[in-house]
Amino acid sequence: MNGRDDLSSAVDRLATMTSRADGTAYLSAWPLRDLRGLAARLDLRGVGGLRKADLVERLVEHAIGYRLISTALRLR
Numbered sequence: 001m002n003g004r005d006d007l008s009s010a011v012d013r014l015a016t017m018t019s020r021a022d023g024t025a026y027l028s029a030w031p032l033r034d035l036r037g038l039a040a041r042l043d044l045r046g047v048g049g050l051r052k053a054d055l056v057e058r059l060v061e062h063a064i065g066y067r068l069i070s071t072a073l074r075l076r
Contacts, residue, residue: 023060
């Protein structure tokens with residue numbers, strides 16, 4: 001990742017994903033530093049001390065999980 005444009009592209013890509021597994025697979029290859037940059041871009045707080053796997057999980061839940069839950073609730 002290099003810079004704000006790449007993070008914006010990542011945010012856009014996460015927004016199109018339809019499963020947590022896809023998001024996890026996408027983010028798992030990222031270095032921890034870039035994951036932290038993405039967390040900052042998404043205004044995700046309190047993640048500074050998280051291990052990489054935990055940070056990926058929080059990012060996926062923030063970027064994909066909440067949207068999936070909201071969609072499922074609206075379809076009820």
